[in-house]
Amino acid sequence: MTSEASQPAPPASRLGILAQLQDLDVRLEQIDHRVAHLPEREIRTGIDAELTALGSEMSALEVRIEGLERQQRRHEDEVARIESKRAQNSERLYDPHMTSPKEAGALTAEAEALGRHQVGIEDQILELMEQIEPLSHEHDSLADRQSEAKARRHDVDAVIAASEREAQVERDGVLGERAALVAAADAELISVYEQRRASARGEPVVGRLVGTTCSACHLEIPSVDYERIARLEPDEMAECPHCGALLVR
Numbered sequence: 358m359t360s361e362a363s364q365p366a367p368p369a370s371r372l373g374i375l376a377q378l379q380d381l382d383v384r385l386e387q388i389d390h391r392v393a394h395l396p397e398r399e400i401r402t403g404i405d406a407e408l409t410a411l412g413s414e415m416s417a418l419e420v421r422i423e424g425l426e427r428q429q430r431r432h433e434d435e436v437a438r439i440e441s442k443r444a445q446n447s448e449r450l451y452d453p454h455m456t457s458p459k460e461a462g463a464l465t466a467e468a469e470a471l472g473r474h475q476v477g478i479e480d481q482i483l484e485l486m487e488q489i490e491p492l493s494h495e496h497d498s499l500a501d502r503q504s505e506a507k508a509r510r511h512d513v514d515a516v517i518a519a520s521e522r523e524a525q526v527e528r529d530g531v532l533g534e535r536a537a538l539v540a541a542a543d544a545e546l547i548s549v550y551e552q553r554r555a556s557a558r559g560e561p562v563v564g565r566l567v568g569t570t571c572s573a574c575h576l577e578i579p580s581v582d583y584e585r586i587a588r589l590e591p592d593e594m595a596e597c598p599h600c601g602a603l604l605v606r
């Protein structure tokens with residue numbers, strides 16, 4: 358795509374090559390900026406925050422459910438103990454060797470007490486189950502929301518990856534053009550450009566003289582300076598008196 362769009366570079370002056378180089382570097386910056394600020398990244402951050410919130414809500418619910426289930430298991434163990442005690446009790450009560458009416462009375466009373474105790478505990482188990490049920494439903498619906506958010510994140514990630522791949526192709530194309538330009542240019546001039554650009558923090562270091570205006574800062578060159586610059590050879594370096602950009606004319 359990029360190679361079709363790129364025209365063979367028009368013959369440029371020594372300094373004109375720097376303007377072309379700067380255009381390519383600006384394009385590289387724009388590509389990087391676009392990739393770094395894809396709207397999908399913000400969407401992804403939102404989904405991540407959503408997943409974090411869902412995760413902690415689910416963990417809190419799990420802690421509550423596990424606590425209630427632990428209580429339920431303890432009660433169930435207690436019921437099992439009572440049942441085995443009741444079984445032993447009735448074994449002794451119906452033992453043909455059991456002849457003492459007093460002992461039989463005590464065993465019967467104990468069996469009744471155990472029965473009441475068991476009913477009480479079974480009621481508590483039912484209450485716990487009633488408490489657990491809505492919490493489990495809540496947990497299920499949070500889990501559904503979690504899967505749905507994860508699916509959305511997966512889709513957003515795919516869009517980001519596709520944009521990154523696309524940008525990489527575009528970037529490689531621009532880098533190819535840049536390498537060709539640098540290979541054809543004067544090495545000393547390139548090094549002047551690179552040094553200026555390294556300390557320019559993204560500000561243009563090359564400006565085209567458009568009429569009497571510097572295209573880097575869009576300010577008009579004072580006529581005294583303009584006349585001086587106009588008298589220079591096209592390849593001689595001249596700086597914009599306002600922004601210091603190398604002026605291509």
Ligand SMILES: [Zn+2]
Pocket residue numbers: 564571572573574575576597598599600601602
């Ligand atoms: Zn300027």
